[in-house]
Amino acid sequence: MLLQIKNLHASINGKEILKGVDLDVREGEVHAIMGPNGTGKSTLASVIAGREVFEVTAGEILYKGKDLHKLSIEDRAREGIFLGFQYPVEIPGVSITNFMRTAVNEIRKFKGLDPLPGGDFLRLMEEKKRLVEITSNLTNRSVNEGFSGGEKKKNEIFQMAMLEPVLAILDETDSGLDIDALRIVANGVNKLRRPDNAFVVITHYQRLLDYIIPDFVHVLFEGRIVKSGGKELALELEEKGYDWIKKEQE
Amino acid sequence: MESEATKILDEVTQGDYKYGFVTEIETEFAPTGLSEDTVRYISAKKNEPEFLLQFRLKAYRHWLTMSQPEWAHLKIDPINFQDIIFYAAPKKKKELSSLDEVDPELLATFNKLGISLDEQKKLTGVASVAVDAVIDSVSVKTTFSETLSKHGIIFCSFSEAVQNHPDLVKQYMGSVVPYTDNYFAALNSAVFSDGSFCYIPKGVRCPMELSTYFRINAANTGQFERTLIVAEEGAYVSYMEGCTAPQRDENQLHAAIVEIVAMKDAEVKYSTVQNWYPGDKNGIGGIYNFVTKRGICKGSHSKISWTQVETGSAITWKYPSCILLGDNSVGEFYSVAVTNNHQQADTGTKMMHLGKNTRSTIISKGISAGKSNNSYRGLVRISKNAANSRNYSQCDSLLLGAKCGAHTYPYIQVDNRSSIVEHEATTSKISEDQLFYCQQRGISAESAIGLIVNGYAKEVLKQLPMEFAVEAQKLLSISLEGSVG
Ligand SMILES: Nc1ncnc2c1ncn2[C@@H]1O[C@H](COP(=O)(O)OP(=O)(O)OP(=O)(O)O)[C@@H](O)[C@H]1O
Ligand SMILES: [Mg+2]
Numbered sequence: 001m002l003l004q005i006k007n008l009h010a011s012i013n014g015k016e017i018l019k020g021v022d023l024d025v026r027e028g029e030v031h032a033i034m035g036p037n038g039t040g041k042s043t044l045a046s047v048i049a050g051r052e053v054f055e056v057t058a059g060e061i062l063y064k065g066k067d068l069h070k071l072s073i074e075d076r077a078r079e080g081i082f083l084g085f086q087y088p089v090e091i092p093g094v095s096i097t098n099f100m101r102t103a104v105n106e107i108r109k110f111k112g113l114d115p116l117p118g119g120d121f122l123r124l125m126e127e128k129k130r131l132v133e134i135t136s137n138l139t140n141r142s143v144n145e146g147f148s149g150g151e152k153k154k155n156e157i158f159q160m161a162m163l164e165p166v167l168a169i170l171d172e173t174d175s176g177l178d179i180d181a182l183r184i185v186a187n188g189v190n191k192l193r194r195p196d197n198a199f200v201v202i203t204h205y206q207r208l209l210d211y212i213i214p215d216f217v218h219v220l221f222e223g224r225i226v227k228s229g230g231k232e233l234a235l236e237l238e239e240k241g242y243d244w245i246k247k248e249q250e
Numbered sequence: 251m252e253s254e255a256t257k258i259l260d261e262v263t264q265g266d267y268k269y270g271f272v273t274e275i276e277t278e279f280a281p282t283g284l285s286e287d288t289v290r291y292i293s294a295k296k297n298e299p300e301f302l303l304q305f306r307l308k309a310y311r312h313w314l315t316m317s318q319p320e321w322a323h324l325k326i327d328p329i330n331f332q333d334i335i336f337y338a339a340p341k342k343k344k345e346l347s348s349l350d351e352v353d354p355e356l357l358a359t360f361n362k363l364g365i366s367l368d369e370q371k372k373l374t375g376v377a378s379v380a381v382d383a384v385i386d387s388v389s390v391k392t393t394f395s396e397t398l399s400k401h402g403i404i405f406c407s408f409s410e411a412v413q414n415h416p417d418l419v420k421q422y423m424g425s426v427v428p429y430t431d432n433y434f435a436a437l438n439s440a441v442f443s444d445g446s447f448c449y450i451p452k453g454v455r456c457p458m459e460l461s462t463y464f465r466i467n468a469a470n471t472g473q474f475e476r477t478l479i480v481a482e483e484g485a486y487v488s489y490m491e492g493c494t495a496p497q498r499d500e501n502q503l504h505a506a507i508v509e510i511v512a513m514k515d516a517e518v519k520y521s522t523v524q525n526w527y528p529g530d531k532n533g534i535g536g537i538y539n540f541v542t543k544r545g546i547c548k549g550s551h552s553k554i555s556w557t558q559v560e561t562g563s564a565i566t567w568k569y570p571s572c573i574l575l576g577d578n579s580v581g582e583f584y585s586v587a588v589t590n591n592h593q594q595a596d597t598g599t600k601m602m603h604l605g606k607n608t609r610s611t612i613i614s615k616g617i618s619a620g621k622s623n624n625s626y627r628g629l630v631r632i633s634k635n636a637a638n639s640r641n642y643s644q645c646d647s648l649l650l651g652a653k654c655g656a657h658t659y660p661y662i663q664v665d666n667r668s669s670i671v672e673h674e675a676t677t678s679k680i681s682e683d684q685l686f687y688c689q690q691r692g693i694s695a696e697s698a699i700g701l702i703v704n705g706y707a708k709e710v711l712k713q714l715p716m717e718f719a720v721e722a723q724k725l726l727s728i729s730l731e732g733s734v735g
Binding site: 046049051053072073074077078081083088089091092094095098099102103106107142159163182 | 688693694697
């Protein structure tokens with residue numbers, strides 16, 4: 001089991017957002033998480049990544065069988081957890097190249113490897129840029145600064161490709177993408193799929209799941225996963241909305 | 251939410267000063283304290299011509315009539331000038347003619363600081379840089395003087411210039427910063443001991459970067475150096491200045507003067523990486539850095555550009571300025587000032603537009619962490635005759651944590667209608683979002699802050715010569731570095 005979440009409760013400023021989440025993700029699987037706005041999808045992603053503003057009040061997250069609780073944000077990342085942000089932040093003056101080189105080399109250091117020589121690093125960048133079909137001048141620009149919504153999302157997938165995570169959580173990476181970009185992003189994910197890694201895809205649209213075929217679809221509602229099923233659940237949600245789930249909960 | 255980010259910042263911003271060691275060398279001192287006798291002692295030690303002694307004495311007598319300025323946003327403990335040693339020099343056995351004769355301890359010191367005094371030892375891929383190495387009150391070695399002299403360039407210690415080129419010294423010294431200028435300028439004019447002198451003749455582009463490296467070593471001493479750069483018509487020079495000092499519990503005084511003269515079509519680029527000992531985490535010790543730097547664009551189409559990266563000193567009081575006298579002359583000021591722990595900085599520039607069509611640009615980036623205070627103070631003055639002049643100023647402050655302060659004091663005075671002055675200012679913080687984003691990519695909080703701060707300061711850092719830029723980038727990260735986890 002790659003990721004095992006048991007009865008996870010988390011709150012922010014004393015307000016409970018996650019109210020007992022259970023989720024199992026095995027290597028090789030793709031999970032989709034859907035659910036109405038404000039039900040805690042991004043919160044779940046942040047808590048898995050270790051964001052400190054959220055307080056875990058009960059339950060546990062096991063990753064590769066180890067309790068994540070004590071692991072810092074960066075160590076989780078170095079162990080292979082990647083979060084594609086719903087709202088990627090701008091870092092003015094820091095080029096994507098410099099940013100990625102710092103990330104790649106800190107992860108390598110953690111693994112006891114020497115820094116990647118400059119030439120090798122640039123070759124790696126070129127290769128991954130082709131994978132997500134992004135142009136050169138985007139990587140020379142500062143991280144997310146002045147990027148369009150779609151460019152920001154593509155940049156997230158590019159970074160994922162660079163870091164080759166074991167567990168990738170993509171938070172609404174499809175939002176704001178045009179049809180071509182959506183296909184490119186989905187292809188990127190599909191090319192990176194391996195038997196030993198897994199994806200958790202948070203989305204509002206069944207459309208994405210035409211490209212990335214999920215093994216499981218979950219509905220997160222008011223801080224709990226209230227329904228799980230196969231990819232047909234996504235179609236059902238698309239058709240019927242969330243009302244019937246709300247009713248079921250009452 | 252804020253408190254988490256603050257905690258990380260606190261941990262990250264408690265770094266240690268890496269240059270705090272002391273070199274054991276035999277040193278010769280002036281008697282402690284300041285009087286006319288001290289001034290005469292220094293002048294005699296340096297075997298100076300009479301005009302210079304008279305200059306010093308006038309400055310000293312003028313200084314006695316002045317009092318320490320209090321307008322800056324700084325808290326300065328009273329300085330007892332009778333406790334300071336005004337002259338300290340590493341004892342030398344005889345006149346130096348080659349590197350072999352420099353005290354090996356001194357060579358080792360500069361090696362440790364990463365400064366090469368060996369002309370043979372060029373770093374691969376790096377253009378050679380001529381260095382004037384000043385320790386405490388004297389210059390110990392100037393490299394590449396001979397190579398430069400083939401181009402007619404004079405690059406030597408101030409003391410040598412006094413001996414070998416007294417006319418040039420007499421003509422230009424005090425012409426940009428008169429001894430009456432301010433309290434610390436008067437003090438420096440009375441007791442200055444050494445510094446660098448640089449003269450670029452007409453039409454010559456200096457073929458290498460020139461640099462002076464200042465090191466305070468001895469205890470209880472002050473450093474009072476003076477630098478004079480003269481660029482004749484059409485000349486060009488890029489000049490760099492670096493400095494460090496040992497870690498000590500007392501405050502040490504550094505009061506310097508830099509004067510630049512640029513004639514018609516000349517260009518002088520002056521870059522500083524200031525890394526004097528900043529004091530410890532509790533604000534004990536550190537250098538008081540009170541510096542007067544000013545350049546005059548005397549001829550038309552001349553240009554003076556100041557770039558400074560200020561990371562050190564307990565207190566920094568410094569306003570590198572330009573007098574734009576020549577028509578169409580250009581003044582620039584690019585600054586990054588970092589304050590951490592209990593450091594205080596009040597720094598900025600003055601752009602005095604006197605000639606027509608003169609232009610100036612001011613880019614100031616303040617970064618405050620810990621309990622420090624960081625102020626930008628700038629004056630843009632466009633006189634009546636400076637028709638069609640322009641100034642653009644941008645002053646940004648970045649706050650790391652909640653206990654530090656950032657202040658901006660822009661003074662603008664425009665006395666004609668055809669000129670345009672623009673001023674922009676922003677204050678920002680490193681957000682928890684940015685840190686989380688970096689850390690989620692496997693980057694430690696410490697490196698993340700280094701990255702973000704360097705990104706923030708990029709506009710200024712890119713003005714630095716290559717040789718300096720890399721060092722400055724590291725320094726920015728280091729001054730905010732500490733132990734995380
Ligand atoms: N920093 C915060 N401070 C206070 N409340 C927060 C904070 N972050 C999230 N919340 C609240 O937590 C709840 C869950 O937010 P979350 O972002 O996880 O929702 P989501 O399911 O991702 O929604 P969406 O589909 O709109 O992205 C919301 O009510 C939100 O307002
Ligand atoms: Mg969300």
